[in-house]
Amino acid sequence: MTFLKALRRGLVGIPIGVFIAYAITIVLSLFWGNGWYSPVVPALTEIMGSQIEAVALQFGLSCVMGFAFAFASCIWEIETWSLTRQTLCHFLAISLGSLPIAGVLHWADNVPGGLPGYFGFFAAGYAVIWLILTASTRRKVREVNQKLNEERDRPKP
Amino acid sequence: MDVEIRLEPGRAAPKVLILTGEMNETVAELARRLSAVESRFLAGRRGDEVLLLDPAQVRRIYAQGQQVLARTEGETVLLKNRLYELEERLAGGPFLRVSHGELVNFDHVRSLDLSMAGTISLRLDNGDAAFVSRRNMGRIKSYLGI
Numbered sequence: 001m002t003f004l005k006a007l008r009r010g011l012v013g014i015p016i017g018v019f020i021a022y023a024i025t026i027v028l029s030l031f032w033g034n035g036w037y038s039p040v041v042p043a044l045t046e047i048m049g050s051q052i053e054a055v056a057l058q059f060g061l062s063c064v065m066g067f068a069f070a071f072a073s074c075i076w077e078i079e080t081w082s083l084t085r086q087t088l089c090h091f092l093a094i095s096l097g098s099l100p101i102a103g104v105l106h107w108a109d110n111v112p113g114g115l116p117g118y119f120g121f122f123a124a125g126y127a128v129i130w131l132i133l134t135a136s137t138r139r140k141v142r143e144v145n146q147k148l149n150e151e152r153d154r155p156k157p
Numbered sequence: 158m159d160v161e162i163r164l165e166p167g168r169a170a171p172k173v174l175i176l177t178g179e180m181n182e183t184v185a186e187l188a189r190r191l192s193a194v195e196s197r198f199l200a201g202r203r204g205d206e207v208l209l210l211d212p213a214q215v216r217r218i219y220a221q222g223q224q225v226l227a228r229t230e231g232e233t234v235l236l237k238n239r240l241y242e243l244e245e246r247l248a249g250g251p252f253l254r255v256s257h258g259e260l261v262n263f264d265h266v267r268s269l270d271l272s273m274a275g276t277i278s279l280r281l282d283n284g285d286a287a288f289v290s291r292r293n294m295g296r297i298k299s300y301l302g303i
């Protein structure tokens with residue numbers, strides 16, 4: 001996996017990010033729109049002052065999110081990196097990608113501890129992923145070693 | 158059938174020429190067998206010396222820059238083929254791809270090890286170690302019948 005390939009994947013992620021954001025607005029409008037399509041949540045329109053500014057911001061942030069997530073997915077494919085390094089770098093890439101968005105959209109307002117608390121919660125999620133992947137890899141290594149020992153101990157014909 | 162061996166100092170690889178008046182089953186079988194001998198061994202080079210390596214003696218085959226190298230018990234031999242060509246040729250045997258740039262002969266693997274940071278490595282009976290990528294663990298398990 002080269003940096004150029006990761007960059008290309010990040011660019012492919014931009015329309016996917018916009019598509020997902022658009023799909024979310026459709027679903028939200030279907031359930032809570034009272035028959036109307038609402039391109040942004042009213043709170044964002046309030047923050048930005050007008051609906052078109054809110055839509056423009058949402059579009060820009062969807063691009064950033066799409067790029068960040070697609071670009072960061074390449075980290076799991078760098079096979080020479082250890083699991084710890086992959087998990088840490090993915091966490092940092094996603095955090096840095098979503099930090100400005102979380103700040104602008106006040107995602108952390110209702111989270112205890114504010115923005116640091118929000119990312120602490122995020123970090124805890126990554127720690128769980130790391131623990132699960134490490135345990136799974138350890139089990140696979142143990143199984144392979146067990147089989148190799150059995151093969152070695154088996155009398156040769 | 159007459160058999161003649163002609164020595165040609167400086168020739169890189171042996172060449173077999175069959176002289177025949179007509180193509181028949183015997184000649185076809187002879188050609189098939191000679192081709193099989195060539196494909197069983199891996200052609201390599203150590204310095205100025207040209208070698209035919211028995212794959213059973215090879216511990217691992219790996220890419221280093223533009224070169225593909227094979228490790229036997231204690232020697233390193235430069236191979237002429239590309240890694241993917243060797244993977245295809247050795248498919249179905251004990252050679253498995255363990256990472257992007259390395260094939261390992263599992264008849265010579267002693268054990269696998271997982272580091273604290275989460276890197277998998279394997280140890281071979283000649284003392285060599287190789288890095289294993291997590292995505293290849295499934296292939297290794299399936300080869301071992303797990």
